[in-house]
Amino acid sequence: MGQILTRQEEGQDSRRRTISFSSEEPYRRYFGMEILDHAAGAVNLERLNSVGVLLFNHDVDKVVGRVIRAWIENNRGMAEVEFDTDADAEKVFGKVQSGTLKTTSVRYSVDSWEEVRPGATSADGRFQGPCQIARRWTPLEVSIVSVPADATVGVGRSDADTAPDLSAYERQIQVNQNTFRR
Template identity: 60%
Template sequence: MSQRKDKNNGIRSMQGSIRAMEGEGNERKFIISFSSEEPYERWFGTEILSHDAGAVDLTRLNEIGVVLFNHNVDKVVGKILRAWVEDGRGNAEIEFDDDNYAEVIYQKVKSGTLKGVSVRYKVGCWEEVKEGYTSSNGKHKGPCSIATKWMGLEISIVSVPADATVGVGRNMDGDDGLSALWAKQIEVNKNYLM
């Protein structure tokens, strides 16, 4: 097991839990989960985002956090009211804006058409766990790379989530489904970058 510093940014999508808040004045507010410790296959191997105490820096999300659509910085659809870690998951209370574009995404989330959530993050420190070894916190077996210090940069509502372990009504079975889903997410990202 070794430690390495890395300044790479990542994006992790998941079928997030999206729950409408109840009560007067909360019509455009939702509670979402945006990250987990579910292993995720990257080009360099298996990645895990630690949610141990002190691992996740939520400062940026809590101070200037925005909600985007499909990670497009020109498609701001709302704001993050607060973000926190609970039960090994990153959670946030978000509120949709009331402009025309945000209204379209809000209605799709409200109706259940859009259920995917994604977080863009920057990793500050990795723990490399070799095959046959266990992570320093005893939770994960190698080979894997664990982001032991990472910062959330923005949260997106996405049309194609990659991490299907947390969710509302859908689940992917087997590696073939995840591989196909990952390939589709790459295509979606390419289309938005053009």
């Protein structure tokens, strides 16, 4: 659920990149709209910071690098990653450098959910139902992906780098209005 942006100080020759891998962008799942909370204490980054890997398209057999460090900034999951030098990693890294691959995603487990019913507001007042909010969750890995669930994150992307795509929010508002009218 992210995009890769290249910081100027990282240069084209560096194998390190800063990526955003998650946001609070609503995403439609089989059970309805899902939101990953990024408030203080919501995201357990221990695993990423100790054994985090960078995969290609969530394939555990295609490890293309490592997570150097992960943090939360402006309601986004951020990470500094470093690409490996083997043939598989080199192929993916080349596509990142050329701009062909610029989106990311995260695999995670959820420890605590908040269900927000249609027309209701979340406990913290930040989200409108219907939605399911992952209130406590753990990223398991980050991936360079060809087709992201959340197109607002990626390589070199942070809040300041891209204007938010409000289409998902607009769809959520429409869903809320249609559900509330029934």
